[in-house]
Amino acid sequence: MIRYSKTHEYIRVEGQKGYIGISDYAQKQLGNVVYVDMPDMGDELEKGEDFGAIESVKAASDLIAPVSGEVVEVNVALTENPRLVNVDPMANWIIAVDIADMGDLDDLMNQEEYDIYCLSESH
Amino acid sequence: MDNIEKLKLTCLHDLHVALGAKMSPFAGYDMPIEYAAGIIGEHNAVRNACGVFDVSHMGEIGITGEDAEFFVNRIFTNDVTNAPDGQCFYGMMLNDEGGVVDDLLVYKRGHNDYLFVVNASNITKDEQWILRQADGYRLCLEFMSEEMSELALQGPEAERVLEEVVGIPGADLAFYTFKEIDRDGDTVIVSRTGYTGEDGFEIYGSHPFIRQVWQALMESGRATPCGLGCRDTLRFEVGLPLYGNELADDITPLEAGLGIFVKLDKPDLVGGEPLRRHKSEGGPRRKLVGLEIQDRAIARHGCEVLSPDGEVIGKVTTGYRGISTDRSICMALIDARYAKTGTGLSVKVRKKTFPAVVVPKKFYKKSYKA
Structure with a gap:
């Protein structure tokens, strides 16, 4: 199951675990990604708060947590090769979290809703 | 929208x-x-x-008339007097405190015939500044942007x-x-x-x-x-300044390291007096430096620069992950006491602090044709 936030993060849910990254639409808007500022293992995310940033050549964008929970994995491959986010943003998630409250997923968008949301943003 | x-x-x-x-x-x-x-x-x-x-989007202002050369040399930091027609000059207009109104190119088209090419973001301000300075001179000003x-x-x-x-x-x-x-x-x-x-x-x-x-x-x-x-x-x-980042009304060209474009020996230069005073007092208190960050993190405009003691000594003016040079680099306007090449400082990016070293701000070697 994949859900999207209005700030263009996705969360791929497998059981209690959620893999968080940025959407394909977001990576296209950003252009060449040159740096991903990631939290550390064990950090506690709070839904709606920034947990890091993603930087393209021209600007930095905050990463906003779609759910609350503890960081259980960090995609260290992005440290040396941040451009992987452009290559395949779904395969190259940024962090994985232990989702604290599955109810946090309720206000996120599914694929169809998100596609329409992106269309309305890029009109 | x-x-x-x-x-x-x-x-x-x-x-x-x-x-x-x-x-x-x-x-x-x-x-x-x-x-x-x-x-x-x-x-x-x-x-x-x-x-x-x-x-x-850049602005163009024509300055002609009997007093044009004297006037241009008064409001523009470089010296246009002894050059042939067809010469371009880089320099600045200064306010009365020695801060930069704008940086610009001046084209010497002929005797008493000059063209100013100014930053788009400053067109209105520059036009008003020039009009104010022009009082009492025999000039024809043409705003052609x-x-x-x-x-x-x-x-x-x-x-x-x-x-x-x-x-x-x-x-x-x-x-x-x-x-x-x-x-x-x-x-x-x-x-x-x-x-x-x-x-x-x-x-x-x-x-x-x-x-x-x-x-x-x-x-x-x-x-x-x-x-x-x-x-x-x-x-x-290549270490070139951008108005609004490295240059501003409250930043002087001496602080920005652009002293060679400011001919302080011109007695009538607007904004020259405070700069001569700064120079005689041992130079500017702040200096624009290059910083190389010892991490992939990128320090953007506005990030704080810290001394080894953790005291805020300045701010980043522009920062990127270099393209021609694969390093995290920035320019920063900092306390002149820490401006020596090789000095170890740190830069705050969001919640984290990263070590950084003062380096020459020409991050990439230019290749102009002489």
Whole structure:
């Protein structure tokens, strides 16, 4: 199951675990990604708060947590090769979290809703 | 998006949109930030081949009349008096405190005949400043920003592209000189100038002429269309300042390391007195430096710079992950006591602090043609 936030993060849910990254639409808007500022293992995310940033050549964008929970994995491959986010943003998630409250997923968008949301943003 | 309608458009706007450019407001204009090649592709095109920028948003001000030369030399920091016609000068206009009103290019077209080319973001401020200073002088001021368009053709192949595609020979122009050409009754100005750290030309003319040149360049495929995104990365890598970042009303050219463009021996220079005083008091208290961050993190405009004791000693003015040089680098205006090359400092980026070292701010070696 994949859900999207209005700030263009996705969360791929497998059981209690959620893999968080940025959407394909977001990576296209950003252009060449040159740096991903990631939290550390064990950090506690709070839904709606920034947990890091993603930087393209021209600007930095905050990463906003779609759910609350503890960081259980960090995609260290992005440290040396941040451009992987452009290559395949779904395969190259940024962090994985232990989702604290599955109810946090309720206000996120599914694929169809998100596609329409992106269309309305890029009109 | 109500504000889009109030944005000004350059004469090439529809062509940028047709090329699929990402457009964004800049200095009151809807300007191309990047095209299909993206910032990195465009940046490399200028460093290795040839790129063309629509810089029609820049401001042009003509200053003529009996007192023009004396007046220009009074409000402009460089010395225009002993140069031949056809010479360009880089310099600044200063306010009474020695801060920078704007940095600009001055074209000496003839005796008492000058053209100022100023930053788009400062056009209104500059016009008002010049009008205020002009009181009592015999001058004719012509504000021509709306009628003139401008292209910057930049990169090692620019000379050949200019000659073969645009039909204007450039080999006779030395760096920082210009010539005027008549094209179907319109005056065209071509100078060997630019703001990328590469050889290149800037072309000024009427809207129809500039459209014609742009379209010829696009059809030839020999100049990559380049947006303001890579214009910023290119100028930054060679340590050139951008007004609003490295220069401002409250930053002096001495602080910004631009002293060679300020002829303080000119007794009448507006803003000269406070700078002479700073110099006699041992130099400016702040200095613009280059910093290399010992991490992939990127310090952007406004990030705090800290001394080894953790005290805030200044702020980042521009920062990038370098393109021609793969390092995290920035320029920062800091307390002059920490400005020596090799000094270990740190930079705060969001919640984290990273070590950084003071380095020369020419991060990439330029290759102008003499």
